[in-house]
Amino acid sequence: MSSSLEKNMLILRSSDGEEFIVPEVVAVMSKAIKNMVEDECASNTIPVPNVDANILAMVIEFCKKHDESEAEAASDLKTFDSEFVNRGQEALYDLITAANFRDVKELLDALCQNVAEMIKGKSVHHIRIQFLGYQLFEILTSNFIWNIWCDRDFD
Amino acid sequence: MKIWCCFCFDEEEDDKKGTMRGGIAGKESEDKAEDMENYDSEGFLLGFSLGSLDELQSQVLDARPELEEREDGVGASACAGFSSTVGSSQGFDQFASSSGQGVMEVDLRLGLGEELLPSSAAFDREECDRDSHNKRPKVHSFSLDWECHLAAATSLETDSSNFHMTDSKTNGSFLKNETFYLSPLLDGAVADSPLDSVAGRDGGDACSISRMEDLVVRMDLTDDLLHMVFSFLKHIDLCMAAMVCRQWRAASVHEDFWRFLNFENRNISVQQYLILERLPFRVDLPLALWCLLLASVWSRPEGSTGA
Numbered sequence: 001m002s003s004s005l006e007k008n009m010l011i012l013r014s015s016d017g018e019e020f021i022v023p024e025v026v027a028v029m030s031k032a033i034k035n036m037v038e039d040e041c042a043s044n045t046i047p048v049p050n051v052d053a054n055i056l057a058m059v060i061e062f063c064k065k066h067d068e069s070e071a072e073a074a075s076d077l078k079t080f081d082s083e084f085v086n087r088g089q090e091a092l093y094d095l096i097t098a099a100n101f102r103d104v105k106e107l108l109d110a111l112c113q114n115v116a117e118m119i120k121g122k123s124v125h126h127i128r129i130q131f132l133g134y135q136l137f138e139i140l141t142s143n144f145i146w147n148i149w150c151d152r153d154f155d
Numbered sequence: 156m157k158i159w160c161c162f163c164f165d166e167e168e169d170d171k172k173g174t175m176r177g178g179i180a181g182k183e184s185e186d187k188a189e190d191m192e193n194y195d196s197e198g199f200l201l202g203f204s205l206g207s208l209d210e211l212q213s214q215v216l217d218a219r220p221e222l223e224e225r226e227d228g229v230g231a232s233a234c235a236g237f238s239s240t241v242g243s244s245q246g247f248d249q250f251a252s253s254s255g256q257g258v259m260e261v262d263l264r265l266g267l268g269e270e271l272l273p274s275s276a277a278f279d280r281e282e283c284d285r286d287s288h289n290k291r292p293k294v295h296s297f298s299l300d301w302e303c304h305l306a307a308a309t310s311l312e313t314d315s316s317n318f319h320m321t322d323s324k325t326n327g328s329f330l331k332n333e334t335f336y337l338s339p340l341l342d343g344a345v346a347d348s349p350l351d352s353v354a355g356r357d358g359g360d361a362c363s364i365s366r367m368e369d370l371v372v373r374m375d376l377t378d379d380l381l382h383m384v385f386s387f388l389k390h391i392d393l394c395m396a397a398m399v400c401r402q403w404r405a406a407s408v409h410e411d412f413w414r415f416l417n418f419e420n421r422n423i424s425v426q427q428y429l430i431l432e433r434l435p436f437r438v439d440l441p442l443a444l445w446c447l448l449l450a451s452v453w454s455r456p457e458g459s460t461g462a
Contacts, residue, residue, distance in 0.1 A: 093375075096376070096380060097380075100377070100379070108383065109383075112380070112383045112386070112387060113387050115376075115384045115387075116384050116385070116387030116388050116392075117387075119384070119388060119395070120388065120389075120392050121392065122395070123395065124395055124398045127395065127396065127399050128399055128400070131399070
């Protein structure tokens, strides 16, 4: 890729209208955006639907870091990855959806690994609580309804 | 299991029973490989682990007469019979040598490929209506159920001591919330509580479902994302994840994850493998090895996370 192309800047617009100016090399880490750029069907501004500004900022931060430190040690990148994905579960879910949608392979790998770490070594019960919000149903079904049911007189 | 036990130990071997049981309880089987009692205890262990699997139970029962002859032969000349069996079993040497190194990778591409075909077909069939049936109906039916019970409770004029009792029993914060929301309803006053949808149940249960879903953070991953996540898991965790819900099970039985079984650090001894080989009928060896692996996973002591 020539240096003149590298200096190209793209504008990404998130779903809530915020715009981010990123270099093209960073933006094309997303396969979806790369396809759009290669097909030259994109003007300077690329809309990124389904991804809000917060998540898009995180994704861009990740891509920038990966682009900069491509030559650096892989271990450095790994620590950055593990810190990056170490967020709340809600943000993690949004990120993983965005990464899947935008097809950012490195981010997706790091996120999936993190989710796998969350599953590892846990019992089924814990996984259900953590991922499916199972606790609410279980507590209600096991104690609450059962008590009412048992206290009914069957006549 | 009792039948197996009775069969394994003949009357003339009564004096050995004590030591056998000791061996079973201690599970120290590595260094006394050629020992007679240990051999029996291994047979016992295999019977137990196979008996716990439904698919192989009938096969094990079929195998009993044949093994009885074996037992007699071994009882007559213990060491010689054992070594001859070792010599006659093909593939055992390979197994022993590789397990001596501690790493055992078995290529199950053929066996499990056929094995997984029906399940993947079922997977495809299930896939089309996955979205409509995916965990939602449970919530839905549950909330209907719940409201039905609520109606019953109010119609029977159950006083709120029920709920206080429930409250004292559990420490879950969710239940406390629900009790809080429910008490005005039971008093007959539709209060302006924050969860109006529960009180105003005439308004349809759609909103109450959405409220319930808002209370918890859910990770509703799509199928390909689940596949990606599961590709980072080992077999034990994969088995655990398969029990979580229907979608996860369908994702976890994917062929890609079960091409290779890793027998590293597993509690499978040579004798267990040997008995599999000596069965009179043609055992599907990959399937049997797979069952052995699962059995060793299940008999794993609590707390250890495995390899």
